[in-house]
Amino acid sequence: xxxxxxxxxxxxxxxxxxxxxxxxxxxxxxxxxxxxxxxxxxxxxxxxxxxxxxxxxxxxxxxxxxxxxxxxxxxxxxxxxxxxxxxxxxxxxxxxxxxxxxxxxxxxxxxxxxxxxxxxxxxxxxxxxxxxxxxxxxxxxxxxxxxxxxxxxxxxxxxxxxxxxxxxxxxxxxxxxxxxxxxxxxxxxxxxxxxxxxxxxxxxxxxxxxxxxxxxxxxxxxxxxxxxxxxxxxxxxxxxxxxxxxxxxxxxxxxxxxxxxxxxxxxxxxxxxxxxxxxxxxxxxxxxxxxxxxxxxxxxxxxxxxxxxxxxxxxxxxxxxxxxxxxxxxxxxxxxxxxxxxxxxxxxxxxxxxxxxxxxxxxxxxxxx
Numbered sequence: 001x002x003x004x005x006x007x008x009x010x011x012x013x014x015x016x017x018x019x020x021x022x023x024x025x026x027x028x029x030x031x032x033x034x035x036x037x038x039x040x041x042x043x044x045x046x047x048x049x050x051x052x053x054x055x056x057x058x059x060x061x062x063x064x065x066x067x068x069x070x071x072x073x074x075x076x077x078x079x080x081x082x083x084x085x086x087x088x089x090x091x092x093x094x095x096x097x098x099x100x101x102x103x104x105x106x107x108x109x110x111x112x113x114x115x116x117x118x119x120x121x122x123x124x125x126x127x128x129x130x131x132x133x134x135x136x137x138x139x140x141x142x143x144x145x146x147x148x149x150x151x152x153x154x155x156x157x158x159x160x161x162x163x164x165x166x167x168x169x170x171x172x173x174x175x176x177x178x179x180x181x182x183x184x185x186x187x188x189x190x191x192x193x194x195x196x197x198x199x200x201x202x203x204x205x206x207x208x209x210x211x212x213x214x215x216x217x218x219x220x221x222x223x224x225x226x227x228x229x230x231x232x233x234x235x236x237x238x239x240x241x242x243x244x245x246x247x248x249x250x251x252x253x254x255x256x257x258x259x260x261x262x263x264x265x266x267x268x269x270x271x272x273x274x275x276x277x278x279x280x281x282x283x284x285x286x287x288x289x290x291x292x293x294x295x296x297x298x299x300x301x302x303x304x305x306x307x308x309x310x311x312x313x314x315x316x317x318x319x320x321x322x323x324x325x326x327x328x329x330x331x332x333x334x335x336x337x338x339x340x341x342x343x344x345x346x347x348x349x350x351x352x353x354x355x356x357x358x359x360x361x362x363x364x365x366x367x368x369x
Contacts, residue, residue: 032064032102035246036077039106041175042218043244048170049162050127053137055170056162057146067100076105078146084112096276103246113145120144131167138162180204181219181231199224199231216241216250216257223250223257231255238267238279249279264289264301271301286311286323293323308333308345315345329355330367337367 036058040051061079062068069075071085076099080088088108089099097104113121120141127137142148142155150157184196201210201217211229218224223243225235233255240249243257250257251265251274259277264287266272272279273287273296281299286309288294295305295318303321308331310316316323317331317340325343330353332338338345339353339362347365354360361369 032066033059035102036064036106037170037173038242039244041173042242043106044110046124047127047129047133048173048175049129049131049133049167050124050137051175052134052162052166052170053127053139053141053159054124055166056134056138056158057141059161059165060142060158061146061148064102066102066105076100077102078105078109087112103244107244117145129171131163131171134162134167134171135159178204179210179213179217181217181224181226199233201226201229216243218243221256223259225252225255225257238265238272238274243278246278251277251279263287264291264294264296273299273301285309286316286318294318295321307331308338308340314347317343317345329353330360339365339367 033055036055037051040046040054041048046054058064058077061074062077064077066077069079071081073079074081075085076088088105091097091108091111092099092101092104095104095107097107099105099108113124123140123144124137127133136159138161139155139159142158143152148154180202181199182202184198184200185193186196187193201213202208203210209229213229214227215225216223217226217231224231225237225239226232227235235255236253238249238251241247243250243259249267249272251261251263252258253261257277258274261274261277263274264271265274271294273283274280275283279299283299284297286293287296293311293316294301295309296302297305301321305321306319307317308315309318315338317327318324319327323343327343328341329339330337331340331345337360339349339360340346341349345365346362349365350363352359353362360367
């Protein structure tokens with residue numbers, strides 16, 4: 001019997017590995033929980049209570065784990081099934097998100113609420129900010145958006161999660177629902193109100209400028225670099241912060257996060273490859289900005305690189321990290337010697353090349369003799 005138990009334990013472990021089951025750590029779940037709260041309040045503009053209501057349902061459905069479940073039994077943070085699962089996948093594919101990522105699923109959740117569950121979104125948008133409102137938001141979201149088995153008893157259970165689990169932690173958090181980023185106004189001697197051109201982050205209750213806030217703040221015009229409560233329109237840099245609930249390094253131009261930016265940008269630590277305004281530390285290749293094409297390794301330009309490197313357009317000769325379009329000749333790398341013309345390996349060329357007094361036989365760009 002002892003040996004049988006050991007065998008069964010081994011088989012169970014093998015099964016777990018083979019199906020890819022991942023037991024989420026409490027730290028990972030807590031991090032996702034924070035990301036969800038930030039997205040619901042900062043990106044969608046919900047009150048803390050409304051966010052607590054949605055979070056109570058996400059906890060009950062998935063424990064904040066994005067890559068969990070299946071299309072038939074329910075998948076993701078909201079356990080989408082059938083056509084809703086299919087739309088999740090297609091929406092993410094069409095909008096540059098991974099369907100199994102928390103970021104992609106949060107964007108899809110917002111999309112569903114805006115396009116299909118408009119009455120649920122209206123309920124969330126009209127939710128006040130109290131523990132009772134958190135209960136009501138969780139109850140209604142459960143009944144209208146999730147619609148699980150158990151009906152009103154399940155909805156009441158999730159309402160209690162909102163009140164007892166999330167409201168104590170998040171109820172008094174400062175969010176965009178309690179602050180407003182807007183242009184300063186002053187009244188002149190004639191009683192006429194004039195805009196000053198300066199933008200500040202105001203506390204909606206007191207009307208005071210939030211001088212303790214430095215970071216990225218959103219309004220209807222985008223995300224902005226705020227320093228001591230004021231938008232810094234002179235700021236052009238690559239800075240660390242959180243945008244749409246995602247931590248990272250972002251390119252800021254004239255105070256605004258450039259979420260459309262796909263280039264090479266500089267800060268005090270070097271030059272960096274951006275993708276949708278965010279530094280892409282996974283990128284290694286040859287990328288462009290207004291100054292040329294550059295060798296990028298793990299998101300950062302390597303100015304010490306001289307040799308051949310590849311991007312989606314071909315193989316290129318780089319000197320000191322930059323593509324040298326003036327260079328023509330024979331260049332060697334670990335794969336052989338190659339004919340380069342105007343900075344690019346000529347894979348379409350076969351023939352003879354005279355370089356530095358020597359004649360080389362080239363076959364489809366590669367030196368063969």
